[in-house]
Amino acid sequence: MPMGLTADELRQLDSFVDERRRIKRGERLYAAGSTFDALFTVRLGSLKTAVLFEDGREQVTGFHMLGELIGLDGISTEAHTCSAHALEDSEVCLLPFSRLEDFSRRIPALQHHVHRLLSSEIVREQHNMLLLGTMRAEEKLASFLLDLSDRYLRRGYSASEFVLRMTREEIGSFLGLKLETVSRLFSRFQEAGLIIAQQKYIKILDANGLRQLIGPPD
Amino acid sequence: MPMGLTADELRQLDSFVDERRRIKRGERLYAAGSTFDALFTVRLGSLKTAVLFEDGREQVTGFHMLGELIGLDGISTEAHTCSAHALEDSEVCLLPFSRLEDFSRRIPALQHHVHRLLSSEIVREQHNMLLLGTMRAEEKLASFLLDLSDRYLRRGYSASEFVLRMTREEIGSFLGLKLETVSRLFSRFQEAGLIIAQQKYIKILDANGLRQLIGPPD
DNA sequence: CCAGACGCTTGATTTTGCTCAACAACCGAG
DNA sequence: CTCGGTTGTTGAGCAAAATCAAGCGTCTGG
Structure with a gap:
């Protein structure tokens, strides 16, 4: 304080x-x-x-x-x-x-x-x-990752590499999504080369790519 | 105060x-x-x-x-x-x-x-x-109407009959829905005999019916 | 260190609500 | 009162995410 x-x-x-x-x-x-x-x-x-x-x-x-x-x-x-x-x-x-x-x-x-x-x-x-009200699933998860990343950074940890403390179900509940959707999106982000996601371990490879996902779908 | x-x-x-x-x-x-x-x-x-x-x-x-x-x-x-x-x-x-x-x-x-x-x-x-995170469209709109109704009641107005001050689009934005969805739901509620909805004028015919819409979809 | 539970992934299918579109009703300014 | 813009309704088709289902990986607590 x-x-x-x-x-x-x-x-x-x-x-x-x-x-x-x-x-x-x-x-x-x-x-x-x-x-x-x-x-x-x-x-x-x-x-x-x-x-x-x-x-x-x-x-x-x-x-x-x-x-x-x-x-x-x-x-x-x-x-x-x-x-x-x-x-x-x-x-x-x-x-x-x-x-x-x-x-x-x-x-x-x-x-x-x-x-x-x-x-x-x-x-x-x-x-x-x-x-919750305006974003699509992809945008929600990208926002979530960027927010986490930023908060870790401000606490002196790595912004690009961290271990999630919560389950897919809890992430889903927070974002207004089902756990399967969260899981699929992690896989999609990984295929797109944006992140590496192995269970709770997350590595952000392309933060700008994630940022670009957030925006109107054109 | x-x-x-x-x-x-x-x-x-x-x-x-x-x-x-x-x-x-x-x-x-x-x-x-x-x-x-x-x-x-x-x-x-x-x-x-x-x-x-x-x-x-x-x-x-x-x-x-x-x-x-x-x-x-x-x-x-x-x-x-x-x-x-x-x-x-x-x-x-x-x-x-x-x-x-x-x-x-x-x-x-x-x-x-x-x-x-x-x-x-x-x-x-x-x-x-x-x-926003857990409710389906129908539940959202029912909650919205019941909340409005309650607030009018506490201000000494009728709980069952009122004039909406906002557009379908604004309601949709508040509930995380599109205006067309809001409009369709008003029509469905009316067909089901739960309300009368003529543009901004709303009359709640069956508040308990609306309450029952809120809950798991079984 | 092992067994079992829990969490995660992936696929097939269904449902919900969105998009696009046309038209109708209303309201307010003149 | 009427015209024009705004707001609301409704339909058809579609896309996104949910649901149902199966199987696998991996922690974790005894």
Whole structure:
């Protein structure tokens, strides 16, 4: 959280980001409907969040990696509307929300930062809506790969070579596609020389080629 | 904004929600990319918000009626990521955001309310993602009608009879469908005796029937 | 280290919603 | 009131992705 706080303010903040929680691969951090009292930041590993439908259908709303904040949906009704699961053995940091509210009344820079974080989540979701509502399967998967690549890069990992933490089914759910479609597209991208995809291992050979896939189909 | 403020606090608040703006049908309240400095609440009429894609595709992210708040996406980068257009002659109320931040540092109840509003928007968008990602055309349109119906009801209008403010194309964009599909579905719903749809006029004859359309296709 | 479950791939077929196209109804400006 | 543009309806054919199905690879937990 680098955001122009004084050393003193930072020390204050430190006092409340102490509690951590470990979650094993597949385990749940919180369920939809459970009471909300804290936000979480990813310290290690990665997680997915998903909203559930009565009939069992689920929509993955995001994959979250190091440094990302989850649980913002819980503020509105004091109950989480989505569930969060670890994609691999992970660790999160708890941020008790009422304490965060107290602090942010006293520290304007923090207050503004909290507002920005909430708003960023809105923007991120708008982006996903654009993807789900207007893109064809090929474009969706290309966007997905480029987004992942960019996020790995910004965390100091390779932008062109990485190991997926999620299954084809989870990717499909996130993109509004079936797992078979995702699988076929990985194969097609590979045949086209854009990527190498061997199960979870992905190597991007031609990022610009992927970028060009995104656009009107002429 | 009924949220447990004291009379004095309410008076303070009043002092900054004075400025209003009229927007004629089809006019733009703000464009994607324009600088953000205030939120807006709908006082009269209705608006749509939409995100744009470089190639011209647009995704309608919401239809907004009396009392609803728009512009929350602008907080994160001080620039709007979506554009807002009036669906009919409308009027909005300006809420200068930096003043709102000042007030909410002094009034904890307001601070919490602001957080809840931001979070509600996240939840609303998650709901849209579920709709866009997992539902079939028929389910999407049924959900859309039931949602509209519910919102009219809560504003004291008829839940079963109303006039759409948006075109088939805008509905389609919101639901991730083409306008022809929307039109055909209205006709099918009418044949099935679920609704009467004559252009913009809609009468819901069998709300439960619509509800039953939403669910796994067995 | 092995067995079994889970995840992935690929093919054949079907379904859904899109595209293209023509026309009808409506609305608002003059 | 009428004309012209916009919005809505409907049809035929088509393309994209879903479904159904079979088989294989590979992790992983005992």
